[in-house]
Amino acid sequence: MDHAPVDVLIRRTDPDVPLPARAHPGDAGCDLVTTEAAELEPGERAVLPTGVSIALPDGYAAFVHPRSGLAARCGVALVNAPGTVDAGYRGEIKVIVVNLDPRKNVRFERFDRIAQLVVQRVEAVRFHEVAQLPGSARDAGGFGSTGGHAGEHNSYALKGQ
Numbered sequence: 001m002d003h004a005p006v007d008v009l010i011r012r013t014d015p016d017v018p019l020p021a022r023a024h025p026g027d028a029g030c031d032l033v034t035t036e037a038a039e040l041e042p043g044e045r046a047v048l049p050t051g052v053s054i055a056l057p058d059g060y061a062a063f064v065h066p067r068s069g070l071a072a073r074c075g076v077a078l079v080n081a082p083g084t085v086d087a088g089y090r091g092e093i094k095v096i097v098v099n100l101d102p103r104k105n106v107r108f109e110r111f112d113r114i115a116q117l118v119v120q121r122v123e124a125v126r127f128h129e130v131a132q133l134p135g136s137a138r139d140a141g142g143f144g145s146t147g148g149h150a151g152e153h154n155s156y157a158l159k160g161q
Ligand SMILES: O=c1ccn([C@H]2C[C@H](O)[C@@H](COP(=O)(O)OP(=O)(O)OP(=O)(O)O)O2)c(=O)[nH]1
Pocket: 064, 080, 082, 083, 084, 085, 086, 087, 089, 092, 093, 094, 095, 096
């Protein structure tokens, strides 16, 4: 890393839990583990404890992101991805996992890495109410207004049947 790291105070709520760690220098996320074993049936969700609480500096937030390997191999997603950890939150960080695999149970063992924490600066915002917003090229276009989304292939395939 060629820039200074942000100092974040951390407290273990489970004495044996490994601290969140980057797998490689420069990685954006520090892996979080579950301190509880759990088994989820297809469609089932759980709020898993990570065994750590943090105190972020003012002007920062931490975001609980999914791990792509778990998503690709097991269909595990985070219900609220990315979860937001506010600078003032002193409780244990929790991870809300869901098993999106239609057939297979997924099992987490104690200290399995289930998510990753990304710490970022966030801006304070002041809202100024106006009757008319300034114009833009996009204007109100959204929700597929530019066309060509992957889901269209499915409807083409169905039409051909
Ligand atoms: O994945 C998450 C998301 C949130 N939190 C904690 C930290 C966060 O600061 C707090 C509140 O989260 P959020 O604001 O997303 O939830 P809410 O439903 O709006 O709760 P609240 O009314 O307490 O703000 O819960 C987690 O531990 N994990």
